[in-house]
Amino acid sequence: MAAHVIMERAAFPASAPSVAAVPTRAVAQEKASATRKSLTAGLMLAVRFIQARFISVWGLLVAAALCPPQAFADFAVFSAFANFVAIAALMRLEAIFFQTSDRDRLGRAFRLALAAGTAFLGLVACVVIAGMALDWIEPSVALLFLVSLTGRSVLRLLWSEATAEGDFKVIGNSNVVQAVVQPVLMLLLIWSLGANSYALFLADALGHAVAATYLIWLRRKALVALVRPRFWSLSELLASAIRWRDAPRYLLPSALLSYGFTIAPLMALPYGGNPLLAAHVALAMRLLDVPTQMYATVSGPLVLNHLRALPEAKRQSWVRLVTLGLIAGAVALFGGIALVALGVDSMLADGQWRGVGEIVAIMTLFYCGIALVSPLHDIASLSRHPLQHVATNAVALLAAALVMLWFGALSMPLLYVLGIVSLARMLAQIRFAWTRLGPEGSPILKPEMSG
Numbered sequence: 001m002a003a004h005v006i007m008e009r010a011a012f013p014a015s016a017p018s019v020a021a022v023p024t025r026a027v028a029q030e031k032a033s034a035t036r037k038s039l040t041a042g043l044m045l046a047v048r049f050i051q052a053r054f055i056s057v058w059g060l061l062v063a064a065a066l067c068p069p070q071a072f073a074d075f076a077v078f079s080a081f082a083n084f085v086a087i088a089a090l091m092r093l094e095a096i097f098f099q100t101s102d103r104d105r106l107g108r109a110f111r112l113a114l115a116a117g118t119a120f121l122g123l124v125a126c127v128v129i130a131g132m133a134l135d136w137i138e139p140s141v142a143l144l145f146l147v148s149l150t151g152r153s154v155l156r157l158l159w160s161e162a163t164a165e166g167d168f169k170v171i172g173n174s175n176v177v178q179a180v181v182q183p184v185l186m187l188l189l190i191w192s193l194g195a196n197s198y199a200l201f202l203a204d205a206l207g208h209a210v211a212a213t214y215l216i217w218l219r220r221k222a223l224v225a226l227v228r229p230r231f232w233s234l235s236e237l238l239a240s241a242i243r244w245r246d247a248p249r250y251l252l253p254s255a256l257l258s259y260g261f262t263i264a265p266l267m268a269l270p271y272g273g274n275p276l277l278a279a280h281v282a283l284a285m286r287l288l289d290v291p292t293q294m295y296a297t298v299s300g301p302l303v304l305n306h307l308r309a310l311p312e313a314k315r316q317s318w319v320r321l322v323t324l325g326l327i328a329g330a331v332a333l334f335g336g337i338a339l340v341a342l343g344v345d346s347m348l349a350d351g352q353w354r355g356v357g358e359i360v361a362i363m364t365l366f367y368c369g370i371a372l373v374s375p376l377h378d379i380a381s382l383s384r385h386p387l388q389h390v391a392t393n394a395v396a397l398l399a400a401a402l403v404m405l406w407f408g409a410l411s412m413p414l415l416y417v418l419g420i421v422s423l424a425r426m427l428a429q430i431r432f433a434w435t436r437l438g439p440e441g442s443p444i445l446k447p448e449m450s451g
Contacts, residue, residue, distance in 0.1 A: 066190050067195040072279055074197035076286055077266060079148075079204055080266050082204075084260070088252060088256060089149070089153040090153065090156060094157060096244050097160050106165075110157075111227060111237065112237055112240040120153075141198070144205040145201075148208050150212070151208025159215075163300070163304055164305070166305050168305075171297070173214075173218065182208075182211075185203040254380070255377070257390065261400055264397070265418060266285065274410065280355060281359060284359045291333055291334070291367075292371045296374035299329070299375045303378070306318075307379065323433055326375060330371050334364040334368035335364070337361075338361040342361050362419065364419075365420065369423045369425055376432070393425075400418060403418060
């Protein structure tokens with residue numbers, strides 16, 4: 001409730017606008033109506049995404065009961081690596097979508113991101129084929145990785161485009177479709193192929209492919225308007241790449257470092273002397289990834305869409321207010337999850353998953369920091385201090401690596417310390433968002449660079 005009240009106050013300022021600021025009452029009413037529609041659409045997105053995540057959680061729990069722990073550990077590594085590579089696919093050019101409300105600029109940025117993503121996927125395909133030829137990668141796994149990577153990249157591109165345009169409905173619908181299709185496919189494939197990691201890989205690839213295809217269909221009219229053949233030219237792509245070269249230069253390293261920190265516990269799995277503990281950590285990460293994605297997918301579009309329409313002079317004060325709401329929401333969400341996990345763990349019978357609730361409760365420290373940093377990371381793309389943001393993520397990842405080397409093996413104390421490092425990183429990002437969006441500077445992807 002605290003988060004909702006603060007977000008509502010951020011969307012509906014208490015003070016009435018002055019006559020000088022708003023020429024006519026009609027304009028003010030139109031702006032208020034647009035704000036209310038945006039908030040309503042955002043709340044509907046939250047409802048759809050919560051529905052989707054609940055559906056996917058049940059499918060995940062049923063699959064966990066059927067699959068051996070090692071299969072989940074393998075699947076966690078597969079999905080984490082696919083997500084990591086998908087971040088680089090668009091070179092973080094999708095961040096340009098939120099710099100201004102200029103649709104012509106959005107079209108040029110979208111075409112550049114689409115071209116960069118296509119070239120990147122082609123390069124990855126060549127690398128994978130070479131790995132298959134050298135017998136480094138199993139062909140079936142390589143093919144599923146390419147399908148999963150392509151689906152993730154398309155979803156990332158179209159979710160960003162829909163967010164910039166304020167179409168939260170299609171984002172919610174595509175999440176529901178994926179949440180329904182992927183668990184159903186997972187259970188069917190486990191039944192037909194057996195309880196192994198390959199069935200989980202295949203369900204992941206097909207689930208993302210179906211969701212991407214569905215999203216393309218929902219946004220087909222908007223996409224056709226952005227990618228008409230007459231808009232394409234090599235000179236435009238080259239000019240856009242030069243204008244927005246700061247996105248891959250600053251935002252991409254920051255995003256990769258941030259995600260690298262997110263999957264830090266996975267790096268410790270190969271060093272675990274206890275395979276059952278490693279499986280518990282892998283399952284806990286999959287379970288906690290659900291509310292983390294829910295939090296990011298609900299808060300991110302609302303914040304970015306509103307920031308896109310705000311003049312730079314008003315961004316800092318608005319971000320401070322929203323940050324308080326985000327903190328309250330993250331603490332309430334993951335604190336509740338920790339309590340529920342401990343309660344469920346006490347009711348589990350002795351077996352291979354006994355004790356996983358305690359692992360989930362411990363790792364809520366880590367994921368609370370991850371969840372809150374996600375929207376703050378997107379906000380930071382508007383900052384005039386990109387190198388400081390990159391340095392924060394680099395220091396956090398380095399600290400996590402040193403902690404894992406110090407402990408030398410996967411253990412409960414290691415999970416506690418990683419949680420503390422995550423919370424410290426969260427505090428650094430809060431300070432960054434609180435002080436680095438002032439009106440005296442300019443964003444790193446400057447609107448005047450659009451030409």
